[in-house]
Amino acid sequence: MTIASMRGVVKRYGSYVALDSIDLDIHAGEIIGLLGPNGAGKTTLIGTLTGMRPFDHGTVELFGQSKHPFSHENKEKIGLVTQEITIFEELTAKENLQFFAGVYGLKGEVRKQKVREVLEFVGLSDQANKLPTKFSGGMKRRLNIACALTHSPSFLIMDEPTVGIDPQSRNYILEGVKRLRDRGTTILYTTHYIEEIEAIASRVIIMDQGQIIKEGTPADLIQTIQHEEKVSFEVTDPERIPEGSLEKIAGVRRVLTAGNDITVISDAGSGNLDRMLSIIKEHTGVLGIQTERPNLEDVFFTLTGRQLRDKGEEQ
Amino acid sequence: MTVFKFSLKRSFSNKTNLLLLTLFPIAFIFFPEGEYWPVLPYGYQYFGIVLLFISIRLTTIILVDRAKGVVKRLAVAPISYGSYLCQNLLAFSVILVMQCAIVVYGGVLLGVELYQPHWLMLLYVSFSFTSLAIALAWISIFRSKESAFLIYMSLVTLLAILGGLLMPLQIFPEALIRIAVLFPTYWLNQGMSWIASEGSVGDFILINGVLWLYTIIFMILGSTRKIH
Ligand SMILES: Nc1ncnc2c1ncn2[C@@H]1O[C@H](COP(=O)(O)OP(=O)(O)OP(=O)(O)O)[C@@H](O)[C@H]1O
Numbered sequence: 001m002t003i004a005s006m007r008g009v010v011k012r013y014g015s016y017v018a019l020d021s022i023d024l025d026i027h028a029g030e031i032i033g034l035l036g037p038n039g040a041g042k043t044t045l046i047g048t049l050t051g052m053r054p055f056d057h058g059t060v061e062l063f064g065q066s067k068h069p070f071s072h073e074n075k076e077k078i079g080l081v082t083q084e085i086t087i088f089e090e091l092t093a094k095e096n097l098q099f100f101a102g103v104y105g106l107k108g109e110v111r112k113q114k115v116r117e118v119l120e121f122v123g124l125s126d127q128a129n130k131l132p133t134k135f136s137g138g139m140k141r142r143l144n145i146a147c148a149l150t151h152s153p154s155f156l157i158m159d160e161p162t163v164g165i166d167p168q169s170r171n172y173i174l175e176g177v178k179r180l181r182d183r184g185t186t187i188l189y190t191t192h193y194i195e196e197i198e199a200i201a202s203r204v205i206i207m208d209q210g211q212i213i214k215e216g217t218p219a220d221l222i223q224t225i226q227h228e229e230k231v232s233f234e235v236t237d238p239e240r241i242p243e244g245s246l247e248k249i250a251g252v253r254r255v256l257t258a259g260n261d262i263t264v265i266s267d268a269g270s271g272n273l274d275r276m277l278s279i280i281k282e283h284t285g286v287l288g289i290q291t292e293r294p295n296l297e298d299v300f301f302t303l304t305g306r307q308l309r310d311k312g313e314e315q
Numbered sequence: 316m317t318v319f320k321f322s323l324k325r326s327f328s329n330k331t332n333l334l335l336l337t338l339f340p341i342a343f344i345f346f347p348e349g350e351y352w353p354v355l356p357y358g359y360q361y362f363g364i365v366l367l368f369i370s371i372r373l374t375t376i377i378l379v380d381r382a383k384g385v386v387k388r389l390a391v392a393p394i395s396y397g398s399y400l401c402q403n404l405l406a407f408s409v410i411l412v413m414q415c416a417i418v419v420y421g422g423v424l425l426g427v428e429l430y431q432p433h434w435l436m437l438l439y440v441s442f443s444f445t446s447l448a449i450a451l452a453w454i455s456i457f458r459s460k461e462s463a464f465l466i467y468m469s470l471v472t473l474l475a476i477l478g479g480l481l482m483p484l485q486i487f488p489e490a491l492i493r494i495a496v497l498f499p500t501y502w503l504n505q506g507m508s509w510i511a512s513e514g515s516v517g518d519f520i521l522i523n524g525v526l527w528l529y530t531i532i533f534m535i536l537g538s539t540r541k542i543h
């Protein structure tokens with residue numbers, strides 16, 4: 001069953017095209033990992049998919065309805081974890097959840113039960129009566145997630161739910177996402193952390209500059225670049241290597257320099273390691289060499305020639 | 316009515332607000348009477364300023380919700396923006412009307428000479444809604460609550476002076492008095508003079524009518540602005 005689909009959706013901010021003809025289908029029971037660098041248009045895509053932002057062209061269909069996709073009836077089935085923390089600082093964790101539960105029409109005993117359950121789910125039962133101002137970043141994030149869960153949505157959209165939090169909270173959240181999937185929730189999960197996608201996603205959609213540039217299962221995507229090899233050199237002074245000299249070597253597809261690291265992607269079996277090494281050694285010292293198994297990060301790199309995240313960006 | 320309920324809760328959530336919304340208006344009952352001016356005791360003359368002040372404190376809740384993206388988050392929930400706004404305004408109105416009642420009927424209870432307290436109550440309620448509408452329109456042009464509040468307070472001071480709430484209008488030059496008609500505070504002032512002088516009911520309706528006209532205009536200005 002198709003939960004949501006987008007056809008030819010275009011969204012402009014002034015003359016800037018934030019979404020460039022997006023086609024997308026989301027099926028029941030999937031965890032879709034939406035991957036893309038800063039400014040790719042992930043949040044904008046979510047905004048148009050949920051009716052939060054109007055769009056310029058195309059159609060959005062939710063739960064089989066394309067005429068009135070954003071009816072209250074449909075909205076009741078959707079949960080959104082916003083990228084920014086959108087909770088009330090002056091209300092306790094419990095009250096925040098009561099508020100959102102109430103907005104979704106939950107009352108009385110059912111609401112009480114649901115609030116308790118969700119607090120448990122995100123591990124904040126002990127903090128139920130505390131104000132979020134007393135919370136750590138990770139706890140606020142968890143409350144932010146909880147606010148999207150009280151009404152038991154069948155379609156959960158999470159916009160970078162783990163940004164800037166400690167590994168423990170992150171694992172907790174990822175485990176939670178898997179548990180939700182096991183209960184039958186369809187999930188659209190946005191992040192720029194590859195490891196998260198590899199851990200939970202059944203399908204990956206890679207976005208860049210307002211377009212979907214690739215989609216498939218994580219294994220499939222990695223398969224498409226299996227005919228490539230990746231070698232990283234740590235060198236003393238990468239500046240001294242003449243521009244374009246590595247690119248000229250037979251079999252080389254892309255070269256990326258970041259700090260003292262030079263990463264080269266070549267066709268599989270091109271046997272050009274020797275040639276690369278001698279060119280580098282001719283101009284500067286080599287401190288280390290590493291060959292790596294390709295991951296989703298490399299898929300993105302191969303497609304765009306850019307890194308998903310800036311090197312050195314904090315985990 | 317979830318938004319309504321939590322809006323009340325949020326309004327009373329911090330100590331400053333709690334104090335402002337309870338003890339502060341009560342204190343105004345005990346202000347002395349003036350000799351020649353104003354017609355009502357000072358506390359009642361100044362109460363309009365209190366209403367303007369409390370209105371911005373209350374509507375700041377909406378400003379914060381907008382700035383923090385809560386309003387956007389609610390756009391995904393099965394609640395319309397109109398309903399969110401109405402429920403908040405309803406909660407603020409309840410609070411403001413309570414303030415008016417405390418001041419007017421508290422005064423009556425303590426034997427303060429208010430001439431026609433029920434009419435005064437009506438006048439204050441009208442002006443409460445005008446204040447609320449002004450505050451709503453005001454916060455719709457700001458992103459930060461601090462700057463919204465600071466500039467608003469200067470505006471309120473100006474409104475209070477030019478409308479004749481802080482000092483008698485007669486001391487101003489003729490030209491200024493003519494401009495004063497444009498300020499809602501002037502009409503509140505007129506209303507209070509009416510209370511003490513027993514004019515015709517028609518005049519009183521006109522005065523309240525002007526306040527309601529302002530209310531409608533500012534409400535429209537304030538509610539058409541949706542989300543940043
Ligand atoms: N309200 C807006 N007005 C104008 N431009 C906007 C607006 N919102 C987003 N943009 C632009 O649209 C592009 C896509 O933004 P969006 O927030 O969707 O990216 P994103 O993939 O979610 O990025 P991030 O990973 O940083 O959250 C960016 O270039 C951004 O500057």
Ligand SMILES: [Mg+2]
Pocket residue numbers: 042043044083159
């Ligand atoms: Mg984003």
